[in-house]
Amino acid sequence: MQLSEFDFVLPEQLIAQEPLKQRDQSRLMVVHRYSNKNEHRNFRDVLEYLRPGDVLVMNDSKVLPARIYGTKISTGAQIEVLLLRQISKDQWETLVKPGKKARVGETLDFGKGLMQGRIIDHTDVGGRVIEFSYQGPFLQVLEQIGTMPLPPYIKKPLADKQRYQTVYARQEGSAAAPTAGLHFTHQLLEEIRAKGVKTVQVLLHVGLGTFRPVQAEDITQHHMHQEYYEITPQAAKVINEAKEQGGRIIAVGTTSVRCLETSSNNEGHVLSGSGLTDIFIYPGYKFKVIEGLITNFHLPKSTLLMLISALAGKDKILQAYQEAVAERYRFFSFGDAMLII
Structure with missing residues (x-):
C-alpha cells in the first residue's frame, strides 16, 4: 500500500x-x-x-506546556526543546532545534536559571535524551517556562x-x-x-x-x-x-x-x-x-x-x-x- x-x-x-x-x-x-x-x-x-x-x-x-526555549550555556545560542516522553523522573526524550548543535554533553539553560538540562544521549529518531535539574516540583517549573506545543500549521497565538x-x-x-x-x-x-x-x-x-x-x-x-x-x-x-x-x-x-x-x-x-x-x-x-x-x-x-x-x-x-x-x-x-x- x-x-x-x-x-x-x-x-x-x-x-x-x-x-x-x-x-x-x-x-x-x-x-x-x-x-x-x-x-x-x-x-x-x-x-x-x-x-x-x-x-x-x-x-x-x-x-504539557512542552515547548521550552533556552540557551546553550557554552555559547549562548538559542535552542528550542519539545518534551516527548518521560523516561524516568528527570530524564525526557525530546526533539531539539537546531539539532545539529545539540551535542551530547551540552548543558542548556531555561528560564534564566529556573531549569537546566544536560544532553545525555541520542534517540533512534534523531531526538535527544535530556536530564533536567531544577528546584521544586517539575510541573510547576514547567508551567513558568513552557508554552503550549501547538502544531506548526497553526500560526495564530492561542489566547x-x-x-x-x-x-x-x-x-x-x-x-x-x-x-x-x-x-x-x-x-x-x-x-x-x-x-x-x-x-x-x-x-x-x-x-x-x-x-x-x-x-x-x-x-x-x-x-x-x-x-x-x-x-x-x-x-x-x-x-x-x-x-x-x-x-x-x-x-x-x-x-x-x-x-x-x-x-x-x-x-x-x-x-x-x-x-x-x-x-x-x-x-x-x-x-x-x-x-x-x-x-x-x-x-x-x-x-x-x-x-x-x-x-x-x-x-x-x-x-x-x-x-x-x-x-x-x-x-x-x-x-x-x-x-x-
Missing part, C-alpha cells in the same frame, strides 16, 4: 487557526460505515447517534491555553492534544450519560508516534514511535460488560483507538494495564474493540488518516474528505469533527 494513496488536496484557508467560541458548536460530518450516506450536522447532534448501552471512550491525557485541553483532561504527559475531545463540554457529556451512554476514560500520552510524518512510500515500512498508555481495571470492566450486552464501543479520537486495540486480546476482550504502544493501524487491520469513532479531519498522508481509512474504507474516507473540502469544513486540531459509525 503506497503513501501517495492517502494524499488529498486541501486549501490552506480551511486549516482552522483558532478554536470556536463554543466547543460544541463545530460542524459534524457523519460517515455511515455500511452505507454511502454522509450527513452534515452540528457537533451537539452526536447525541442522536448514541444509544443506551453504548460506551464512549475518551483519552484523558493532559497537554486561552485551556482551549488546547479537553474539559476532562486529567494526567499531564502529552506533547499534543487528543483533539477529537476538544468538542465536548461538561453539559454535553452530562446529556450523553443521561441518555444511558456510559463514558470511560483511558490514557495515552500523545507523543511523536501520533504526529511523526510517514516517510516510506510503502507504508508498511513505517514504524510508529512508542507512546505510554494505561487502562484501569474499572475502565476495562465497563467496556467488556458493555460488549457482552450488545453495546457499542465508540472511541473519541485515534489515540483512544490505539489504546484500546493495543490492550485487547484476539477475542476483543480489553485487558487492564499500562505500557508502551507502537501499534500502527492501516487498511487491512481488523478492529477488535471499537465500532465507532469520533475524530477530527487529518493531515494528508498521515497515520491518523490511515487509521480512519482502516475503519471506514480508504475510498469512502477520501470521498468524505473531498466532500468536506467542498462544504468548507474546518480542518485539523481546531477544526470540525467526523463521526464514523
Whole structure:
C-alpha cells in the first residue's frame, strides 16, 4: 500500500487557526460505515447517534506546556526543546532545534536559571535524551517556562491555553492534544450519560508516534514511535460488560483507538494495564474493540488518516474528505469533527 494513496488536496484557508467560541458548536460530518450516506450536522447532534448501552471512550491525557526555549550555556545560542516522553523522573526524550548543535554533553539553560538540562544521549529518531535539574516540583517549573506545543500549521497565538485541553483532561504527559475531545463540554457529556451512554476514560500520552510524518512510500515500512498508555481495571470492566450486552464501543479520537486495540486480546476482550504502544493501524487491520469513532479531519498522508481509512474504507474516507473540502469544513486540531459509525 503506497503513501501517495492517502494524499488529498486541501486549501490552506480551511486549516482552522483558532478554536470556536463554543466547543460544541463545530460542524459534524457523519460517515455511515455500511452505507454511502454522509450527513452534515452540528457537533451537539452526536447525541442522536448514541444509544443506551453504548460506551464512549475518551483519552484523558493532559497537554504539557512542552515547548521550552533556552540557551546553550557554552555559547549562548538559542535552542528550542519539545518534551516527548518521560523516561524516568528527570530524564525526557525530546526533539531539539537546531539539532545539529545539540551535542551530547551540552548543558542548556531555561528560564534564566529556573531549569537546566544536560544532553545525555541520542534517540533512534534523531531526538535527544535530556536530564533536567531544577528546584521544586517539575510541573510547576514547567508551567513558568513552557508554552503550549501547538502544531506548526497553526500560526495564530492561542489566547486561552485551556482551549488546547479537553474539559476532562486529567494526567499531564502529552506533547499534543487528543483533539477529537476538544468538542465536548461538561453539559454535553452530562446529556450523553443521561441518555444511558456510559463514558470511560483511558490514557495515552500523545507523543511523536501520533504526529511523526510517514516517510516510506510503502507504508508498511513505517514504524510508529512508542507512546505510554494505561487502562484501569474499572475502565476495562465497563467496556467488556458493555460488549457482552450488545453495546457499542465508540472511541473519541485515534489515540483512544490505539489504546484500546493495543490492550485487547484476539477475542476483543480489553485487558487492564499500562505500557508502551507502537501499534500502527492501516487498511487491512481488523478492529477488535471499537465500532465507532469520533475524530477530527487529518493531515494528508498521515497515520491518523490511515487509521480512519482502516475503519471506514480508504475510498469512502477520501470521498468524505473531498466532500468536506467542498462544504468548507474546518480542518485539523481546531477544526470540525467526523463521526464514523
